Amino acid sequence: MGYKVVVAGATGNVGREMLNILAEREFPVDEIAALASRKSLGTEVSFGDKTIKTKDLATFDFTGWDIALFAVGSGPTKEYAPKAAAAGCIVIDNSSLYRYDPEIPLIVPEVNADAIHMYKNKNIIANPNCSTAQMVVALKPLHDRAKIKRVVVSTYQSVSGAGKEGMDELWDQTKAVYNPVQEVPPKKFSKQIAFNVIPHIDVFLDSGETKEEWKMVAETKKILDPAIKVTATCVRVPVFVGHSEAINIEFEEPLDWQEAQDILREAPGVMLVDKREAGGYITPIECVGEFATYISRVRQDSTVENGLNLWCVSDNLRKGAALNAVQIAEVLGQRVLKKG
Template identity: 50%
Template sequence: MSKLWNVAVVGATGAVGAQMIECLEERNFPVGKVRYLASARSAGEILEFKGKPVVVEELTHDSFEGIDIALFSAGGERSREFCPSAVQAGAVCIDNSSVWRMDPEVPLVVPEVNPHTIAQYTTKGIIANPNCSTIQMVVALKPLHDYATIKRIVVSTYQAVSGTGKKAIEELHDQIRAMLQGKPAECTVYPHRIAFNCLPQIDSFKENGYTGEEMKMVNETRKIMEAEIGVTATTVRVPVFYGHSESVNIETGRKITVDRARELLKSAPGVELADDPANGVYPMPIDAAGQDLTFVGRIREDESIENGLNLWIVADNIRKGAATNAVQIAEILIENYLK
């Protein structure tokens, strides 16, 4: 009989936490005992794991006794406060917040790109899950980088409201319904109306004029790809419920033809090629939602430079962009590192 592992899901009542639970079930992760942790206001709620009821417990520093793996998706402040307690209790933390991502002692992992870095978890007992928009981009770019060495990336994102959480999903739904009924749309989550609109701001603005989300893509891409690639990003929130889309332009050290790029991507792990624009085939959020693959299409040469390529990349931000990636890390962890 294979070993079973005790797993805690921190932030179990949130959008990503709920998806983590679903991914554990779908992928048949060898769970022994499961513990759902959340804030005091959610304590006592009853969720399920494989059809059996599980009572949500309040997250405290004593919540991790007997836990082997703790999946965190409860925000940066809670991760900063409670990950050390989980590690001290003997758990390995896989954290979805941005708190640990750029810590040089914490591996930042996308299993299709840099799984070898998971070995570094022993330093602090923490593995960081990258930003959702970064994950899907590097999954698609890794095979191209291996072939031709990417020198520069220009990316513009079109990000779904689910990236902000449950309240943002509800706000978009409520605003659409209100506007269709001729009523004013109330804004509480975003600074402006998101229904039938686009907001060129995700996270707060920094001194350099970029937002926090944009700088995450810049810095995380370099760390994951283990290369000093030039990266510039513009991130935009759009009125889509699930699925981030990205327009990505790369400049490479040597030429990649469209046909060669398609060949590389067709065989790349975690990638689904959807590139037949003449017949209306290209990645869309409605197709990526509920999937774990990263969809790539609209591949074409950038005719303004010698070695340039354009791609359109789409993935489910809650699944591959967060929950699935975390569970994939846990799978590699138990297979290769934990005994």
């Protein structure tokens, strides 16, 4: 016996990826519904070897459905997620709306799956920010061994994190570089993204941080440990899919790079690719379509007493969004609903 599953936002990048991953991982689905806004009503999307037509999110009755994966942004989520939850359908939300609510669990299954039972508070579970998700997967096993004091992270985030508009803008601006007659001014981003990098993701806060940087701090503390100090610089780069991060970690206890490699090699959700030679590391283009969070360039930081540096790469549409949501659904199935 399987589950009745809803994917809200099924025509977007993340929604389509949710459908793909549910099929790829053979999640026990008895019935699937793909929801979208009224303007996308009837659009066909793929689920495994099936093609299904989207239904209207605004009029959908969630009664009798088990799990709803939401990928529709904070506005529609605020309107429709509580309705789904009130109808008895457990919502797994990919927006930022519920991430900082103390009554709603913020889950990365490899890190804090035990918090899943908090869903009972509001029948809602939050999915973290894409840049946070891959980082805490890398940090968790190291934190368990040597206790992390401080993290300094610089991100190199792909344009797919800004949705289809971001990907289109990179594509159009790249073509325009080779066609001077055609000019493509920035719309989605604050400056030209083609052949450029932009140290600005989301809005600026009074502190001088961007909200993306603040999210990484707040979410790491909620998911992993509130005592960890985190500072982030988040940068948009001209890569279509795949987020990269240079992470500097300071520990309370000594941890050498060889032991860190051994720990990461066995860690859930992690793939260590770390040879000290040309090409002995993973780049974002190599992680596209993959489930793992890849770790490379593990090395000692001699400027602090107990420090390490590492390079972390993951498909942000997968581990940073759709995959993590499906993994949460899998944990729900194993620990709570127990149908499949």
